[in-house]
Amino acid sequence: DGGITQSPKYLFRKEGQNVTLSCEQNLNHDAMYWYRQDPGQGLRLIYYSQIVNDFQKGDIAEGYSVSREKKESFPLTVTSAQKNPTAFYLCASSSYNTEAFFGQGTRLTVV
């Protein structure tokens, strides 16, 4: 089936550790996005990419990094510089003039 897949569904990070969240799509979409969701704050854009090997910072990029080596994949690394990483992370993809399709999310918790 066509869609967008995030993994893992739950992730636990120790203090000072980097972790990578996976996002894969088989919809042949050019654009991909990463959002962070905290209670009462809606979705905040971390990074987005409109084409392979290119990406732009969103509103809250500090402490995060991404890569876009393949059209299908847009992994997000939460680095140790992100001091409050506990949140629900959502990945999405879209074509230029269509709606975005979302994955089911990854819940990251610092332990």
Next chain:
Amino acid sequence: AQSVAQPEDQVNVAEGNPLTVKCTYSVSGNPYLFWYVQYPNRGLQFLLKYITGDNLVKGSYGFEAEFNKSQTSFHLKKPSALVSDSALYFCAVRAPEGNQGGKLIFGQGTELSVKP
């Protein structure tokens, strides 16, 4: 700068009554506008979009929205609410061109509660 505002954190309606969830936006150029719904611990589901054409857009589950360029609004409406409509609703805007073309920004969300 590109932005979306949903002025109401929560909207409460009785089942069978009409509902409105408000959204205003700010973007350069002609906007692409979207509404999404989210159920607990899930990703977002697409409801409807405005790209161009008729200002009244019809979407999934009986929802509709009206694009008003002069008021920069895109309010979500439904003539008769169902208890199953209770969820978190997000409005989103994407700039179609320019140096931030493709950037997709969401409002803070509105919790809709429909009581029997």
